[in-house]
Amino acid sequence: MVNCRKILELYFEGVSQRTISSSTGHSRNTVSEVVQRSKKLHLENLNDTMTNQWLEELLFPEKQAIEKGYFPVDWEKVHKELQKKNVTLTLLHHEYAAEARETGKIPYAYRTFAEKYGKYAKKYKLTMPIRRKPGEIIEVDWAGSTLEIIDRSSGEILPAYIFTATLPYSQFSYVEAFLDMKSANWLTAHINAFEYFGGVSETLVPDNLKTGVTKTLRDELLLNEAYRELADFYHTVIVPTRVRKPKDKPSVEGTVGYISRQIIASLRNYQCFHIEDLNRQIFKKLEEINTIDFQKRPGSRKKVFEEEEKSYLQQLPQTRYKLTEWKTAKVQLNYHIQVELMYYSVPYDYVRESVDVRLTTDLIEVYFNEARIASHKRLKGEMGQFSTNTDHMPDNHRLYLEHNPDNNRKWAEEVGPYMTQFVSYILEMNVEKKALTILSSLRNLSTKYTQKELEKATQTLLEIATNPTVSVLKGILKRKKKKTQNRKIDIDNHQTNNDNYGFVRGAEYFGRVNK
Structure with missing residues (x-):
């Protein structure tokens, strides 16, 4: 044998x-x-x-x-x-x-x-017990069972989802309830757990849930960008479990079952109207779980954690991590993207392109091929608001946008006092839309005439007309221009005649030149 x-x-x-x-x-x-x-x-x-x-x-x-x-x-x-x-x-x-x-x-x-x-x-199928190193891993997961919160206004019963984080070495755990399992709450739960532990482990082990893993490929996992940023900020590594492999994180799975019995079951009949109230009750129960003595070994979760494991955790950064969220959006024909029913502009060159959007509590950044192309202050309040940077607009759109009464008055002031008086007259005597159409025709004259010519012609217009119009001004400008051109021709002819002495043939013609 x-x-x-x-x-x-x-x-x-x-x-x-x-x-x-x-x-x-x-x-x-x-x-x-x-x-x-x-x-x-x-x-x-x-x-x-x-x-x-x-x-x-x-x-x-x-x-x-x-x-x-x-x-x-x-x-x-x-x-x-x-x-x-x-x-x-x-x-x-x-x-x-x-x-x-x-x-x-x-x-x-x-x-x-x-x-x-x-x-x-x-x-x-025998499993081998693995003794984890202190501070090596934090296992995180959502509990399968939920608690309930009663909405005061409608009486509706809302589910509260339970997040758990466990250090396998000491079995020291953190638990918190949230109203949904979206990315923002997933990241907030991690931040709160790190602060509760007073440090960060070398590795994070979550499930293959969508808030953590964007896509599961054969050889690698594509992490949610916001989750990856959080890991980079706290200098830890995310190693998701294999699909349908709960034994990859047995500590948190065991903690979830224990919490389901000790916390969720005990609070199942507790009437709660706010998430903060529910979490206060959860933290009381959590403190009992972490401080109660083990049955088969000396000490408690908290005692083992503080004496043997806490010193191995990485220190927290001096500043708290600012929540970020990543989304994708397509640039519309109006060179804006839609994010949470708000609209933000990007340079018009990226129309119909797909871009990545990074959201923080007060800022939105737009990236194309990992290069930032736009940033805006995050809009809040009523849906459907627009945040537009004029530098993102085509030239013709920008000129149209800038064509308003205030800009027209500023332009008139640059030309002179008579033009300012004429523009004010147009705005007062017409509704705004019609006045802007007239002013558009007036400003087009600046491409043919100088400011001095416009100011002088406007002075003449206001002196001779009781009801001044742009068409009359055009006539004055044309006559003045024609008169100026005729005067120039006369001067040029006069100089030519003087240089040639008129019709005098000169001494050479009559042969009187001394040889």
Whole structure:
């Protein structure tokens, strides 16, 4: 009989396989096979219940069948096949029996086959207790059960969701109730737990919930951006559990069950009208849980935490983390994005592009390909408000937006007092929309005439007209321009005539030039 226990004890102590072979009297191939099979079954430690016979049945199940003349069964293969969809133990026994008859061996009866698989599965699913290091991990989760809050105004019963965080080494825990399980409350719960513990662990172990993990890929998990930022701020690492693997975080799973019995069940009949009131009751119960003595070992959760674990936690940053939330949005044709029924502008070049939006309590930042392209103060109050930066607008849109009475008055003041008087007259004598249309035509004249010309023409207009209009002003400007042009032509002609002495042919023509 192979001494499997002795081989594994020496191997786990770091003894080489050659030395184990010499010490136990088994061949090196036998030692190697025992070690390899233990690795295949993820056996990394031994306890008192793992006798040599137990280990041999676990590592070499086929020998039990061979010794009695039955066709051996690969129980590991059976176990893996059963995990596939629509595969049953009856089907696997039928295939096993057919294979045994083909080789001329005796198959187990179905009842014996099922019993032996049950024994193997029981051994296969054994869990190994892992002693966590102090300050190494904080396990976090939402409890499956909820409490209730009564809405004073409507009498409606609202569910209160229970967040739990546990340090596996000391089992010291934090519990808090929230009205929903959205990202903001998920992050707030973590911050409050860190402050309750007075530090942060090296690793956070949450479930694969949507507030923590955006997408689960085959080889990696895409974390929620706000959750990742929180981890970076507190210098910790997030390692989500595998999908449907509660044993990856057994401490918090156990705490959730304990809390369900000690807190949720005890407060099930407590009438509460506000979340703060409910949390006060929860904190009282939590203090009892953390300070009560253990049944099977000395001390309490709080005592073990303060004496053995707290010093291993990383210190909290000097400033508190500001809550952030990340969303995606598409830039509309009006170069605005919609966030929580509010509208914020981005540069018009990004129209129809998808952008990432980072939200804090008082600020919104817009990112495209990890580059920030816009930021706004967060709008609050009535829905449907707009926050628009004129620098984000096309030139024609910006000019249209800036075309208002105040800007027109400022422009008139730059031209002169007569233009200011004329613009004021237009605004007073017409409704605003019509006045702005007239002023648009008036301001277009500044592209053809100088401010001096406009001011002088406006002076003339106000002197000669009792009902001054832009069309009359245009006429004055044209006449003045034409008159100026004619005057210039006359001056140029006069200078030309003087330079050529009019019609005088000169002395050269008559041959009187001295040679």
